[in-house]
Amino acid sequence: MTIIEEIQNQYSAFSGNEKKIADYILQNKASIKNMNIKDLAAKVDTSTSSITRFCKRINIDGFVDMKIALRSLASGHPSKEMPTVYDDIYGYYTQVIDETNQMIEDQAIETVVDWIKNANKTVIYGIGSSGFTAAELAQRLIRMGLNATGVTDSHLMIINSSIIREDELVIAISNSGETPELIASLEIAKKKKAKIIALTSFKNSSLTKLADVTCFGYHSRFVNNTVFVNTQFGMMYLIDVISTFLVQDENFKYNMDLTRKNVQGYSKKSE
Template sequence: MNAVNILEQIQNQYASFSKNERNIADYILQNKAIINNMNIKDFATNVNTSTSSITRFCKRIKVDGFVDMKIALRSLTAVSPHREMPTIFDDIYGYYTQVIDGTNQMVDNERLEQIIDLIKKANRIFVYGIGSSGLTATELSQRLIRMGLNVIGVSDSHLMIINSSIIKENDLVIGISNSGETIELIESLKIAKRQKAKVVALTSYKNSSLTQVADVNFYGYNSRFVNNTVFVNTQFGLMYLIDVISTFLLQDDNLNYNMNTTIQSVLAYTKNNEVKGITG
């Protein structure tokens, strides 16, 4: 197994890991470059666990043992050369590159086609997200509105419940949650499902509670798997997915025309107000 597959295995199973397994996973993901210089005893000491736990964890992510895991991780760090004195800019560039690469590996074309089809066929589209995921939901809803689609973005948990209770069979709900465990969001989507609406989930974790509700799941790489000790945008992987969805939708001539029309309308409005400000 190569390193990319190891990282995918960890992210795919992360939601079902025990606390000890998550500690091991977090250490691997945040210290990939230095693990090669450790033996299994040093690694176990750093994670505050036993060598047998490390071995079991390796089996769970489908590698034969600690040495095989190091070999696979070494191949990952080998393709990412670092400078002797990296700057903050280098660090951030490295974080974002890893998130994009990881997300790109997880994109499934068949799922993408299903999502595009559901968006085009929906009578109404509701985009749900809370907190930072609420900002991502707002971004997606605004893009879809500019394509001429009937879209409402909802970031208030109470409004989600209310909205889901009156949703119709031909409606589509897109739920966004990095963790896939946002309780209010999941409950709202369950209500929407009972109303026979279709549900799409954008999240980072396979086998999370959110993925059990959705008809179609679309996965982004979680930035915490790169580094959770610095201020790195947790929505970056999901924003990449939104860019992919938007770009594919704009291949439709009608949606593309609507987008260009809205852009021209905004530009004309801005220009007219600037003229009024100067002359008035």
């Protein structure tokens, strides 16, 4: 496990001060190699002893060892000057994809694909920006001929969970894994013995604890991002991976091609 994965895995359990340290480290990995511990303490407005304790918390002996661990990551992800807006956004997306790809577990993806194939019905939950991702996944599954629906309203989530059946599948999407309405709905679905899949960023989140299977995406707050870019990019990467595995099934691929053909034909008639 890399130092980045260790920080992200424990992030939900960090104190406010520890999260400040973690955020700065994750957003400024390249510059830390030129800092001493006092420099970092000044940057995050904390003490050197707090940074030392943070290192211990993530199973690193000390600040110097943390710098070495970060430097070893940099060799695999070379940085470059980003002189333009285009390069800034390209760098953001590249980092999110690279880190998400490192977090993917083959067995989890295989289980997710198998459960979607065999579910009597798949319901995808998401609120806010995660709601758009939920709607996208639902549309893809429907086009493959699967019984699926996206639920992005918190009240409808409660209603759906109240009447869900054991042979139905819930896919819950939340970067933080702490969206209250989503968690409340899943607690009901859990009591109904429905299977739950989580797409999220944190291993110790409330969502992860409720899920039977979890796929992790890199959180946008871990990138030094001060502009308006897609915070769902890690989740969308996971959806692309899952969808690609699903369409390897000839029946699903046929349905996808058929719906594409008919939609395109209808669009031409409407012109």
